[in-house]
Amino acid sequence: MMSNITTQSLTSLVDNIKNKELSSEEVTKAFIERSEKSKELNSYISEDFSNAIDKAKKFDQNPNFDLKLPGIPIAVKDLFCTENVRTTAGSKILENFVPTYESTVTQNIWNEGAILLGKLNCDEFAMGSSNETSYYGNVQNPIDKGLVPGGSSGGSAAAVSGQLTPITIGTDTGGSIRQPASFTGTVGLKPTYGSCSRYGIVAFASSLDQAGPMAQNVKDCALLQEVISTYDKKDSTSIDFKRNQYSKELNKDIKGKKIGIPKEYRVDGMPKEIEDLWQKGIQYAKDCGAEIIDISLPNTSYALPTYYIVAPAEASSNLARYDGVKYGFRAKGENLIDMYEKTRSEGFGAEVQRRIMIGTYVLSSGYYDAYYLKAQKVRKLIKNDFDEAYKQIDAILTPSTPSSAFKIGEKKDDPVSMYLNDVFTVPVNLAGLPAISIPAGHDTAGYPLGLQIIGKAFKEQEILDVAYAMEEKIGFKNKITDWWIK
Amino acid sequence: MAKDKSEYLIERYNNVYEVVIGLEVHAQVTSNSKLFSSSSTKFGAEPNTQVSLVDAAFPGMLPVINEFCVKQAIKTGIGLRAQINKRSVFDRKNYFYADLPQGYQISQFKYPIVGEGKVVLDMPNGQKEVGIERLHLEQDAGKSIHDIDPQNTLVDLNRSGVALMEIVSKPDLRSPNEVSAYIKKLRSIMRYLGTCDGNMQEGSIRADVNVSVRLKDSKELGTRCEIKNVNSIKFMQMAIDYEANRQVDLIEEGKSIDQETRLFDTKKNETRSMRSKEDAHDYRYFPDPDLLPLEVTDEFIDNLKKDIPELPDDKKKRFIDEFKVSTYEATILVSDIDTAKYFEEVVAKMGKNKDIKLAVNWITGELFAVLNNKNLEISQSPISAKNLAKLVNLIKNGTISGKIAKTIFELMMDGDKDPQIIVEEKGLKQESDPKALETLIDKIIDDNRDKAIEYKNGKEKLFGFFVGQAMKVSGGKANPQLINEILKKKL
Numbered sequence: 001m002m003s004n005i006t007t008q009s010l011t012s013l014v015d016n017i018k019n020k021e022l023s024s025e026e027v028t029k030a031f032i033e034r035s036e037k038s039k040e041l042n043s044y045i046s047e048d049f050s051n052a053i054d055k056a057k058k059f060d061q062n063p064n065f066d067l068k069l070p071g072i073p074i075a076v077k078d079l080f081c082t083e084n085v086r087t088t089a090g091s092k093i094l095e096n097f098v099p100t101y102e103s104t105v106t107q108n109i110w111n112e113g114a115i116l117l118g119k120l121n122c123d124e125f126a127m128g129s130s131n132e133t134s135y136y137g138n139v140q141n142p143i144d145k146g147l148v149p150g151g152s153s154g155g156s157a158a159a160v161s162g163q164l165t166p167i168t169i170g171t172d173t174g175g176s177i178r179q180p181a182s183f184t185g186t187v188g189l190k191p192t193y194g195s196c197s198r199y200g201i202v203a204f205a206s207s208l209d210q211a212g213p214m215a216q217n218v219k220d221c222a223l224l225q226e227v228i229s230t231y232d233k234k235d236s237t238s239i240d241f242k243r244n245q246y247s248k249e250l251n252k253d254i255k256g257k258k259i260g261i262p263k264e265y266r267v268d269g270m271p272k273e274i275e276d277l278w279q280k281g282i283q284y285a286k287d288c289g290a291e292i293i294d295i296s297l298p299n300t301s302y303a304l305p306t307y308y309i310v311a312p313a314e315a316s317s318n319l320a321r322y323d324g325v326k327y328g329f330r331a332k333g334e335n336l337i338d339m340y341e342k343t344r345s346e347g348f349g350a351e352v353q354r355r356i357m358i359g360t361y362v363l364s365s366g367y368y369d370a371y372y373l374k375a376q377k378v379r380k381l382i383k384n385d386f387d388e389a390y391k392q393i394d395a396i397l398t399p400s401t402p403s404s405a406f407k408i409g410e411k412k413d414d415p416v417s418m419y420l421n422d423v424f425t426v427p428v429n430l431a432g433l434p435a436i437s438i439p440a441g442h443d444t445a446g447y448p449l450g451l452q453i454i455g456k457a458f459k460e461q462e463i464l465d466v467a468y469a470m471e472e473k474i475g476f477k478n479k480i481t482d483w484w485i486k
Numbered sequence: 487m488a489k490d491k492s493e494y495l496i497e498r499y500n501n502v503y504e505v506v507i508g509l510e511v512h513a514q515v516t517s518n519s520k521l522f523s524s525s526s527t528k529f530g531a532e533p534n535t536q537v538s539l540v541d542a543a544f545p546g547m548l549p550v551i552n553e554f555c556v557k558q559a560i561k562t563g564i565g566l567r568a569q570i571n572k573r574s575v576f577d578r579k580n581y582f583y584a585d586l587p588q589g590y591q592i593s594q595f596k597y598p599i600v601g602e603g604k605v606v607l608d609m610p611n612g613q614k615e616v617g618i619e620r621l622h623l624e625q626d627a628g629k630s631i632h633d634i635d636p637q638n639t640l641v642d643l644n645r646s647g648v649a650l651m652e653i654v655s656k657p658d659l660r661s662p663n664e665v666s667a668y669i670k671k672l673r674s675i676m677r678y679l680g681t682c683d684g685n686m687q688e689g690s691i692r693a694d695v696n697v698s699v700r701l702k703d704s705k706e707l708g709t710r711c712e713i714k715n716v717n718s719i720k721f722m723q724m725a726i727d728y729e730a731n732r733q734v735d736l737i738e739e740g741k742s743i744d745q746e747t748r749l750f751d752t753k754k755n756e757t758r759s760m761r762s763k764e765d766a767h768d769y770r771y772f773p774d775p776d777l778l779p780l781e782v783t784d785e786f787i788d789n790l791k792k793d794i795p796e797l798p799d800d801k802k803k804r805f806i807d808e809f810k811v812s813t814y815e816a817t818i819l820v821s822d823i824d825t826a827k828y829f830e831e832v833v834a835k836m837g838k839n840k841d842i843k844l845a846v847n848w849i850t851g852e853l854f855a856v857l858n859n860k861n862l863e864i865s866q867s868p869i870s871a872k873n874l875a876k877l878v879n880l881i882k883n884g885t886i887s888g889k890i891a892k893t894i895f896e897l898m899m900d901g902d903k904d905p906q907i908i909v910e911e912k913g914l915k916q917e918s919d920p921k922a923l924e925t926l927i928d929k930i931i932d933d934n935r936d937k938a939i940e941y942k943n944g945k946e947k948l949f950g951f952f953v954g955q956a957m958k959v960s961g962g963k964a965n966p967q968l969i970n971e972i973l974k975k976k977l
Contacts, residue, residue: 089545319589321543323589340582
C-alpha cells in the first residue's frame with residue numbers, strides 16, 4: 001500500500017482518507033519516507049517531519065472528514081511565514097528567522113485539515129528562474145539529473161513532480177509558479193491579483209506577488225485554489241469577489257469558448273518544438289470544441305523591460321527592512337552604516353543585490369520619470385491590450401516558457417538570458433490576470449513543455465475548465481525515473 | 487510705506503531685511519491606534535510594549551489604513567478651510583535608520599489628502615491670513631535612545647507607526663511672533679476638533695522651520711534653510727531669530743547662503759548645519775504598492791462636516807455679537823477650547839440677571855492668575871464654572887462686595903466650595919440695609935466730629951477716611967455704594 005500512496009493524486013488521497021482506506025498517518029509517513037530518500041533533489045530547506053507525524057496521529061484520533069484536505073500532508077514554499085517553523089525566503093539574511101505568525105494562505109490550508117511537512121526551497125526572495133539563487137543550494141529537477149526545476153518556486157515544483165508532497169503552494173511574481181510547473185511537468189495556477197492574501201508572505205514585488213496552487217493535475221489544482229483563495233482584511237489589496245467552488249464546479253465542456261492566440265508571443269529565436277507544441281495546443285483546444293481566434297497584444301514586447309523596472313523598484317524598498325536591526329542575520333560593524341553595509345552585503349546573494357541596485361537606480365531622483373513612471377504607463381498599456389482582446393475572447397492560449405528546462409549553471413552568469421525565461425509569463429502579472437500552466441508535451445530530450453491559459457480577471461473557473469478539458473485530450477504522462485533514489 | 491513698529495525687521499547699515507518663514511508642522515493625530523496597525527498610541531508606556539508585527543516590519547506584514555485617522559485628517563482639513571482631496575495616495579519615503587523598521591516611512595507625497603487652505607491670525611495690529619499649502623498623513627518613526635547604554639543605541643518602537651498630520655504652510659509668516667500665533671492657532675483649531683491634543687511637552691506638535699531673508703520690499707524669495715524638528719514655540723522663535731540674523735550677516739559680508747538643513751542647539755541658542763543640499767537624502771518616493779489609493783466620497787466628507795464643532799473664529803464672532811465682549815476679550819476666551827467651554831458654562835449658570843463683563847473679568851483676572859501660579863489647565867481649575875457663576879451673581883445682586891468676593895474666591899479653591907455657603911458660614915453677607923448703615927455712619931461721624939467739620943470746610947480728601955472707617959467698623963461687609971450715598975447725605 002505504502003509504495004503507491006505518493007503516486008496518488010490529491011483527490012484520490014482525500015477520497016481514501018475519507019473512506020478510511022488510508023489514515024493520515026500512513027499518508028504522511030509515505031511522503032516523509034519518500035522525502036527522506038530524496039535528499040539529493042534538495043527540495044526542502046526545513047523539514048518538520050516529526051511534528052507532521054504527531055499532527056497526523058492527532059487527526060486520525062479525531063478525524064473531521066468534512067474538511068477539504070483531511071489529514072493531507074503538504075510542504076510549502078519557504079516564502080510563506082509559518083508559525084514556529086523557520087522561514088528563510090531562500091536567504092541567508094533570514095537563516096534563523098522563526099515567525100510567531102502564520103500567513104493567511106497557509107492558515108487556510110491548515111484550517112481545512114492539512115498538515116505541514118516542511119518548507120520548500122526557492123530562489124532567494126523569489127528572485128530567479130532556476131532556483132540557483134537560493135542560499136540553500138540548487139534544486140534538482142526530478143525529470144533529469146543536473147536539470148534546473150525552474151524558479152522561483154523550484155523546490156515546490158520539484159516536490160510535486162518528485163512526489164514528495166501531493167500538492168504545494170508557490171508564489172508567482174513574474175512566472176514563478178508557471179515556469180517551474182512547465183519545467184517539471186506539473187500544473188501551476190497564478191490567480192488573479194487580489195485573489196489570495198499576501199499577508200504573511202515574504203514580499204518580493206507587492207503589486208505583482210500572488211500565491212497559487214501547484215499540483216499534478218488540474219482537479220487537484222482547483223481544489224487547492226478553492227482552499228487558499230479568501231478575502232482578507234489584513235491585505236489591503238485583497239479583493240472581495242464571489243469565489244467559485246473551483247473543484248466542484250470544474251467542467252470539461254468548453255464548446256464554443258473563444259480562445260485567443262496572440263501573434264506577438266511568436267518571439268524571435270523561439271525553438272521549433274515550442275512552436276510545434278503551441279500548434280498542438282491549438283488543435284487540442286479545437287478538438288474540445290473551442291473556437292480559435294487570432295488576436296494581437298501589441299505591447300507584449302515591452303512587458304519584460306517593464307517588469308524588470310517595476311519588480312526591482314518595489315523589491316528594493318520591500319527588502320530595506322532586512323537591515324540587521326530587528327531580526328535575522330546581523331554582521332558586526334563599526335557603526336550603524338557599517339553594520340548595514342556588512343549585513344546586507346553578506347546577507348543577500350548576488351542576484352538579490354543586483355535587483356536592489358536596479359530598483360534603487362530606477363527610483364532615484366532624476367531617473368524616476370524615465371524609468372519607474374514610464375514603466376507604470378507601459379504597464380497600463382499592457383493591461384489595456386488584454387482588456388481590448390477580452391472583448392472578443394474568453395481566454396488566451398500561449399506556450400508557458402520559450403524553452404524546456406535547462407542545465408544547472410547554464411544561464412547562471414547571464415542574467416538577461418535568464419530573465420528571458422519569463423517572457424510569456426510576465427505580461428500576466430503586470431495585468432494582474434489569472435493564468436495556468438499545464439503540461440502538454442515533451443521536447444526531443446523528453447523534458448516536459450507547458451502551455452499557458454490566460455483568463456479574464458477573477459475568471460479562474462474559466463481557465464481551470466479549459467485546462468481540465470485540454471488535460472484530458474493531451475493525456476500527458478510525466479517521465480519520472482526516480483533516478484535520485486538509490 | 488510707513489514703518490510699522492510691530493514689524494520684525496533686521497537692520498544693517500542702510501539695509502533693512504525682512505524674514506520669510508514657512509512651517510511644516512507635524513501634529514500627532516489623536517487616535518487610540520496607529521495609522522496602519524491596531525497598536526496603542528498611549529504616551530509614556532514602557533519601551534517596546536506598544537509594537538505590533540506591522541510596526542516592527544516583520545516579513546510579510548502589511549499595512550491596513552486606520553479609517554479613524556483618515557477622518558481626523560479630513561476634519562482638520564475642514565478646520566483649516568482647506569480643499570479635501572477625494573483621492574489621495576500613500577507613498578513610500580525610503581531611507582535607512584535604526585528607528586525606521588520598514589526602511590521607509592509611509593507618507594503622502596504627490597497626492598495629499600488635504601490641499602490648500604488658510605488660517606487667520608489675530609495680531610496686535612489686525613488680522614493676518616496664512617496660507618496652508620497642504621496637509622498629509624504619514625507614519626511617525628520610533629525613537630533612538632543614545633544615552634542609556636554607553637556602547638549601543640537603543641530603539642523604542644512605541645511611536646513607530648503613530649499617525650501624524652504634516653501641515654505645510656505657505657511662506658507667509660514674517661516674524662517669530664507670527665510663528666507663535668500661527669502655532670497657537672493651529673493648536674487651538676485641532677484641539678477644538680479633537681484631532682490633535684496639541685501637547686508640545688509630549689511631542690504632539692513638532693515643526694520644521696524654513697527661514698529665508700530678503701531686502702524689505704523685495705519680491706523674490708531668498709535661499710532658505712530648514713531648521714529640523716523644533717519642539718517648542720519658544721525654541722522656534724529663538725531659532726528663527728538666530729537663523730535670520732545669521733543669514734543677514736552672510737549677505738552683508740557678501741557671502742551666499744547655502745540651502746541646507748540645520749539643527750537648533752537649544753543649549754547654545756544657535757543653529758548648526760546638519761547636511762547640505764548635496765548630501766540631501768534621495769528618498770526615492772513611489773506609491774506604496776501595499777495600499778490602494780485612498781478614495782473618499784462626498785457623502786463621507788459631508789458626514790464629517792456635520793461633526794465639526796463651532797471653531798475659534800466663529801465662536802469669537804458669536805461671543806462678540808451675543809455677549810457683547812470686546813474683540814480682545816473674545817480672542818482670549820476662544821483661544822483654548824476649554825477656556826471657551828468654561829466661559830460659556832459660567833454664562834449659562836449665571837441665569838437671567840447676569841453680568842457677563844464681570845464674569846469675563848473674573849475669569850481672565852483672578853482665575854487665570856491662579857491657574858498660572860499653580861501651572862494648571864483650565865480643565866483642572868480648582869473652581870468650577872458653576873461656583874464661579876454663583877460668585878459673580880453674589881457680587882452682581884449686591885450680596886457681597888468685590889473685595890469680600892476676593893476673600894471668598896480664595897476660600898472656594900479649597901475643594902471647589904460653594905460661595906453661597908461660605909458667605910453664610912462666615913457671615914460675609916454685605917450689609918445693604920440703609921437703616922443699619924445710617925446708624926453705623928451716625929456713630930462714626932459722632933466719634934470723629936473734628937474731621938467732619940474739616941470736611942465741611944473743604945478738606946474733601948477726608949471723604950475716603952470716612953468710607954474706610956465704615957468698612958472697618960462693618961468688617962468689610964458694608965455695601966460701598968450705599969456707604970457713599972449715605973455719607974454724602976450726612977456729611
